[in-house]
Amino acid sequence: MNFIIEFWEFLSVRKKYWLLPIIIILVLFGGLIILSQGSAVAPFIYTIF
16 A cells, blocks of 8 residues: 555656556456456456457
C-alpha cells in the first residue's frame, strides 16, 4: 500500500498524470492473466479475446 501512496505522490508532484491510464491497463491485464490461470472463469475469458 505504501508503494501506491508514493506512486500517487510522484504523479502529482511531477504532473505525470498520463502514466495513470497505462498503469491501470497493465494492472487489469495482470489480474486477468492471474484469474485465467486454472480457474473456472478461463473459458469465458478466452471467448472475449
